[in-house]
């Protein structure tokens with residue numbers, strides 16, 4: 324791409340283009356190292372779709388109640404195969420990752436039960452769900468409001484799960500232990516599937532009846548297996564992140580043990596009706612096609628993230644994961660240390676967006692978040708973060724979280740433009 328006449332049209336300073344070419348050359352072996360993993364996941368999905376007997380008639384979709392929707396049932400069987408679970412719930416009616424996760428929490432937990440968060444403070448939007456937010460400790464309808472007890476096990480100093488304190492938290496009435504695979508808006512390392520498997524074994528050895536739940540957002544198809552294949556009873560995520568492959572226009576999924584998935588469905592829909600209703604309209608084709616493309620698209624996002632890590636660390640910024648660190652999700656965090664460079668980064672990155680490239684992102688209050696949040700990078704699906712995007716709560720130490728990109732070249736252009744903006748504003 325470095326000799327493309329179109330790249331020259333962006334007016335990026337020559338020294339940044341030269342640095343980009345150099346970073347690209349240096350990181351090529353790391354990107355090549357991801358190929359085997361991508362192939363593994365691509366074949367896994369291909370095989371799953373073939374094994375469930377996907378046919379043209381599965382794209383028809385239903386209206387109204389959505390009774391007898393064979394396309395929906397086939398899609399859910401394909402997800403169950405991919406995640407190695409007994410069952411899955413894959414629905415456009417799930418509005419977001421938060422909604423998928425909260426269906427699991429409300430579906431499984433009962434008054435008097437305790438929920439334990441094993442990976443420190445959960446993702447911002449879940450604090451209101453749990454009733455653990457500083458601003459909304461007793462938000463009406465939160466788990467706490469309904470009588471579910473909550474205990475957070477803070478991460479150890481190295482950012483890993485504190486095994487001792489986790490073990491101490493397992494006595495009754497603990498009913499569920501929730502793990503967050505991806506870092507969320509924090510500097511901690513994301514959890515690998517291998518580490519998750521270890522931790523789940525630790526919990527199960529002490530109390531096998533505890534439900535191990537994983538917030539799987541941003542982790543799908545980044546490793547060889549999924550948390551549900553190393554012992555997690557239930558996992559959930561968003562279709563406008565990894566598993567929708569950039570084509571799913573909305574939706575979320577839940578995968579796990581059949582009885583637990585059905586409990587989440589009872590909460591999402593209604594007890595007694597459960598997973599048997601829910602029209603799919605014209606959405607089945609993009610949901611199937613998105614699942615099929617997901618490993619490829621995740622590969623593009625990872626190639627972009629590796630470039631971003633290389634480029635911004637070459638500019639002197641601290642990045643996590645480091646350039647050659649093993650990747651277990653698609654997030655690339657960059658620490659800016661002050662609000663100005665963080666905001667300039669997001670504004671520059673917006674120039675790489677395929678939709679609304681000329682928009683100027685501003686920090687703003689967002690539903691579910693305590694701090695103002697800046698969000699850059701618009702795509703074909705509103706808020707889809709499998710598309711090139713960067714976001715950050717405006718709070719110290721001012722970390723920008725970059726993720727997604729349906730094509731690696733687009734991520735590179737976005738990163739170069741972000742650096743160009745920092746340079747124009749005299750911040751690098």
Ligand SMILES: *Cc1c(COP(=O)(O)O)cnc(C)c1O
Pocket residue numbers: 419420421422446448503504505506507538540541561
């Ligand atoms: C994105 C995300 C969620 C849920 O996000 P939505 O914006 O509601 O889809 C939950 N947990 C983590 C770790 C996430 O990255």
